[in-house]
Amino acid sequence: MSGLPKKFPKQRFSLPLDGGGQSSTQSRAVDTGQGGDDKSSSGWTPRPHPLPQGERGSEKFLLPQKFSLQGRAAVVTGICGNLGPIWAETLLEAGAEVAGLDLPQAKKTDVFLKLGRRYSNKFLFVPCDIRDRKQLLKAKKKINDGFRSATVLVNNAGIDQPPAKLKESWTFEDIPAEICRKVLEINFLGAFQAIQIFGPDMIKLGHGSIINIGSVYAEIAPDRKLYEHFNLKPPFLKPPAYGASKAALINLTKYLAVLWGPYGIRVNALSPGGVEGNQDAKFKQKYTAKVPLGRMARPADLDGPLLFLASDASSYMTGAHLIVDGGLTAW
Numbered sequence: 486m487s488g489l490p491k492k493f494p495k496q497r498f499s500l501p502l503d504g505g506g507q508s509s510t511q512s513r514a515v516d517t518g519q520g521g522d523d524k525s526s527s528g529w530t531p532r533p534h535p536l537p538q539g540e541r542g543s544e545k546f547l548l549p550q551k552f553s554l555q556g557r558a559a560v561v562t563g564i565c566g567n568l569g570p571i572w573a574e575t576l577l578e579a580g581a582e583v584a585g586l587d588l589p590q591a592k593k594t595d596v597f598l599k600l601g602r603r604y605s606n607k608f609l610f611v612p613c614d615i616r617d618r619k620q621l622l623k624a625k626k627k628i629n630d631g632f633r634s635a636t637v638l639v640n641n642a643g644i645d646q647p648p649a650k651l652k653e654s655w656t657f658e659d660i661p662a663e664i665c666r667k668v669l670e671i672n673f674l675g676a677f678q679a680i681q682i683f684g685p686d687m688i689k690l691g692h693g694s695i696i697n698i699g700s701v702y703a704e705i706a707p708d709r710k711l712y713e714h715f716n717l718k719p720p721f722l723k724p725p726a727y728g729a730s731k732a733a734l735i736n737l738t739k740y741l742a743v744l745w746g747p748y749g750i751r752v753n754a755l756s757p758g759g760v761e762g763n764q765d766a767k768f769k770q771k772y773t774a775k776v777p778l779g780r781m782a783r784p785a786d787l788d789g790p791l792l793f794l795a796s797d798a799s800s801y802m803t804g805a806h807l808i809v810d811g812g813l814t815a816w
């Protein structure tokens with residue numbers, strides 16, 4: 486499947502996609518004429534939200550079209566991690582062009598590299614630290630030059646503190662504020678800034694879907710018993726700033742749904758439960774014992790919910806928090 490308009494030559498987006506020296510005279514869906522600068526958002530006029538396409542009960546009612554992202558561009562932050570490529574592949578499969586942002590030094594996983602080869606003409610890697618507004622502006626310019634203005638933004642970049650990688654642990658009273666600050670800076674402020682930079686083009690186009698990746702820990706507190714077997718002294722505590730940062734992101738989701746709803750922008754949060762990866766067997770066993778569906782999440786559990794939120798299939802949904810956790814938070 487190729488949703489790429491013919492005007493985009495294939496080799497422009499082949500990996501490695503550091504974008505070095507890319508310049509374009511191609512027309513953009515939105516050309517602000519501002520050269521990627523930080524234009525003020527004043528002067529926007531509210532407009533009715535686009536009505537869903539297709540007539541029920543007629544041959545024009547084509548349900549799969551509602552899930553199509555043909556002709557749209559998407560941005561996914563934290564593209565090099567575990568979940569970034571899952572979101573990207575889903576959006577690419579649905580027909581979107583995808584620009585993936587991550588730290589310049591982020592390790593490219595095999596999954597990421599495979600994706601780049603498979604969708605070489607529709608997938609662009611843009612090095613960018615989302616904490617840095619200037620880098621975000623530069624990234625936006627590069628994306629607008631290469632693709633079109635993004636009308637889907639997946640705020641996925643985030644940091645946590647898995648116990649297996651930890652050399653030091655603290656009691657709650659001793660947790661360094663610096664650790665909290667870093668988590669909040671990336672998980673909340675990074676997403677906040679990405680929305681500031683990519684949102685205005687969506688407003689000018691009159692439609693957009695912003696998806697903030699949260700966590701079940703936005704809703705519930707971590708159970709320390711899950712981590713007891715790590716035998717750290719003092720016992721491991723999942724960083725309180727992690728859940729707090731995600732709860733803040735959920736609140737920002739609602740804030741923006743209200744603020745930008747009149748401009749046709751939908752803002753929702755998607756919170757996966759624990760995704761099966763290289764966690765140790767004991768953790769997996771204790772965690773799954775708490776999950777009504779009896780297992781951790783797999784990539785195939787997440788693509789449908791993401792596509793639903795990104796596409797017109799969720800055209801009347803904004804300010805919502807979609808939790809995909811196998812029932813973990815249901816009790």
Ligand SMILES: NC(=O)c1ccc[n+]([C@@H]2O[C@H](COP(=O)([O-])OP(=O)(O)OC[C@H]3O[C@@H](n4cnc5c(N)ncnc54)[C@H](O)[C@@H]3O)[C@@H](O)[C@H]2O)c1
Nearest residue numbers: 563565566567568587588591614615641642643757759760
């Ligand atoms: N994996 C899970 O089980 C799980 C469950 C619930 C929620 N989440 C959330 O999903 C998101 C992705 O999780 P993951 O498991 O893929 O994490 P990950 O650590 O594998 O990937 C996160 C990515 O974000 C990038 N990143 C970090 N700081 C950045 C910055 N300043 N600028 C740009 N990129 C930056 C990292 O380089 C990394 O590639 C996170 O927000 C996480 O909180 C994950």
